[in-house]
Amino acid sequence: MPGIDQVLFRAMGIPGVLGAGLIDWTSGLTLGTAGQAPHGDHDAAAADTADVVQAVTRNATFDTEGTGGPALEDLIITAAGSYHLIRFVHTAFDSQTYLYLWLDRSQANLAVARLRLRDLAAELVAS
Amino acid sequence: MGLPISPPPAAPAGLLDRFAAERVTGALSGPHGCFYFLDGAVYCIESTAAPGLGSRLTAAGKVPPQGWEYAAEAAGDRRTGGRFLVEEGWLTQGELEICHLAALLDAAFFALPLLPGATSFTPGTAHWLGVIRPVSTTALLQATARRRALLDRLQPWAAADTSPVIPVGTRIPAATTRRQRRLLDHADGRHTPYELARALGESAFATLLDIRLLAAAGLVQIPPPPTPLPRRRPGACLDGAPAPAAVEHTAPVRQLPLPDVFDTADPTIALLVRLRTALEEEL
Numbered sequence: 572m573p574g575i576d577q578v579l580f581r582a583m584g585i586p587g588v589l590g591a592g593l594i595d596w597t598s599g600l601t602l603g604t605a606g607q608a609p610h611g612d613h614d615a616a617a618a619d620t621a622d623v624v625q626a627v628t629r630n631a632t633f634d635t636e637g638t639g640g641p642a643l644e645d646l647i648i649t650a651a652g653s654y655h656l657i658r659f660v661h662t663a664f665d666s667q668t669y670l671y672l673w674l675d676r677s678q679a680n681l682a683v684a685r686l687r688l689r690d691l692a693a694e695l696v697a698s
Numbered sequence: 699m700g701l702p703i704s705p706p707p708a709a710p711a712g713l714l715d716r717f718a719a720e721r722v723t724g725a726l727s728g729p730h731g732c733f734y735f736l737d738g739a740v741y742c743i744e745s746t747a748a749p750g751l752g753s754r755l756t757a758a759g760k761v762p763p764q765g766w767e768y769a770a771e772a773a774g775d776r777r778t779g780g781r782f783l784v785e786e787g788w789l790t791q792g793e794l795e796i797c798h799l800a801a802l803l804d805a806a807f808f809a810l811p812l813l814p815g816a817t818s819f820t821p822g823t824a825h826w827l828g829v830i831r832p833v834s835t836t837a838l839l840q841a842t843a844r845r846r847a848l849l850d851r852l853q854p855w856a857a858a859d860t861s862p863v864i865p866v867g868t869r870i871p872a873a874t875t876r877r878q879r880r881l882l883d884h885a886d887g888r889h890t891p892y893e894l895a896r897a898l899g900e901s902a903f904a905t906l907l908d909i910r911l912l913a914a915a916g917l918v919q920i921p922p923p924p925t926p927l928p929r930r931r932p933g934a935c936l937d938g939a940p941a942p943a944a945v946e947h948t949a950p951v952r953q954l955p956l957p958d959v960f961d962t963a964d965p966t967i968a969l970l971v972r973l974r975t976a977l978e979e980e981l
Contacts, residue, residue, distance in 0.1 A: 574791035575831070593796075595803060597848070597904060598841035602799050602831070614837070618844070625848075629911070631873035642876055662793060664758035665900040666800040695792035 578695045579605035582672060585687045587679025589653070592617060592671045593660070593695075596624040602668065609653075609673060620657055620671050623648070628667075645685060652676050658688045662696050670695075713812050714740075714835040725823035729816050731809025734825045739832035740802070742825040747808035748902040749895055751801045751827065757899020760797075761788045770826055779827040798830045804901045806842050845903055852910035854978060857920050859906050862888050864919040872917055878908050882917065 573581070575593050582591035583605050590606035592613060599621035604613040627633050627646060634642040641661045648655040656672040670692050674684055714733075717726065721738035731745035744750055755761040761769075761783060769786070773779035780798065784791050863885035874882070877900075884894055895905035912918040 575795050578792060595800070595841070597901075597907075598803055598845045600799075600803060600833070600837055600841035602796065614840075621844075629875070631875050631878075634875045660796065662758075662796060663760055664754045664793070664797050664800075665898075665904070666796050667901070667904065668796055668800075696790060696796070 573694055575603040575695070576605075578670075578691050579603050581694075582670065582688065582691055585672065585674075585679075585684050587674045587676075587684065588672055589675055590616075590673040593668055594621055594671055595666075595668050596621040596628065597667045607673070616671065616673070620655065620669075624657060624669055645688070647681070647685075650676075654679055654681055654684070656681075656684055656688060658685075658692050660692045660695060713814060713817065714839065718835040722819075722821070723824075724819055724821040725825075726812070726817055726819045728809055728812045731805055733809065733812075734823070736824075736829050736832055739834055740806075740838055741829045741832040742798075742827060743802050743805035743809055744825075745805035745808040747892060748801070748804040749899050750805070751798055753896060754797055754801055754899040755783075755789070757897075760793070773826040773828070777824045777826055777828040780830045781828060795831050798827070799833070800901065802833065803838075803841060803845075804903050806838055807845050807903045810839070810842050849903070849907055849910070852907070852914060854975065855910040855913040855920060856979075858891070858909050858913040858918060860890055860892070861919075861921040862890055863894060863909060865912075866917055866919055868917065872915060874912070874915075874917070875908075877904065878912055878917075881905065881908055882912070885918070 579591045579593065582588060588606065590604070590608050590613070592604040592608070593602040594600065594617040595602060599614075599618035601613055601617040608616040610616075623646065627643065641659065643659050645659065646657040648657075653676050654672075654674040656674060658670040658672075660666070660668045660670060662668075670688055672684060672688055674681075713726075717735055718738040722735050723737060724735055726733040726735065730747065731743055733740055734742040749757070752761075752766045756763045756766055765786065765788065769779050769782045772782055780794055783789055784794055789797070863881070864887045865882045865885050880898070881894060884898060889897065891905045891909040892902055894900075895902040898905075909918060913920050
């Protein structure tokens, strides 16, 4: 049964990945990191992506009623040379965490990365 | 996110920084919580204000209540309670780490700041859960400061923190998030946000934040001030303000400051806005 470090290690096997992290979005605290971060600063990447996630989670626009599954699945930011992929980790208990992937746009396949990250998020909490 | 807010109070971080530098191991008790250290890093925090790992896991149905008690007994002096929960098959290592860190962060918010003179340290004392995933004191202080800034932005609705949560019925269905709807569903007009958080096994910080947001949106009642002084609506103009007597019989309507109005780089204006907010809190 994998822990945070094992899941981040596996995330580093996703094609085109530069770095990965697990972050609490209400505080920007990194619960774990692997690989590189933009500007070499995992903590700054955590705080900045947490800002983005907060903006999405506090708005009811993205959290519509009547759907059975989890409200939010992932966020994708497409930048000049990279993708930033944010995957919400849904737990049975109360938590506010997401997996973050920094991908090299010339190497990565966004569709593959999304599916692999979805599976890793499920592995992290599957009993 | 460009809203000017008053800077968080300078954290009296001295004690935690010293503990980190001296790489201490043991338990530090403060008035609002207890910190457990291993080699200067914090690996467990307990606070009476925030639901702990046990409350969160049992409320979510992950661990049966008697199972939690059994884990505490079984861990005994070996301090391996966390590993026991995983070995019993109740949760994965990932779930243990995430839930434990969520509980730790939540407790840190209420246990900090630590005031020198109000603490006692017991060297060598360990927590029965064992060391699951330690956090550096620097990261913990930064994370807590960011959370405080989020809550401080809703300071005008702070009165809602400690009062029973009374939902306000609206004719138009209001846009709320799933968390907020769950809180409104469980609000019975008797329990405070802290009590709701404990009953639901949810983050006390996130609950306070949501209740303040709901109060700001007019979906939760704000307790009336002790003296019925007229309230000024933030953002209203002096000449256009309604007479205080006309609004006295209705629940005070308070609005979030408009970001584009307050988003200014001018330090003088930012100071005036802060002053006005502070004065409004006095009303």
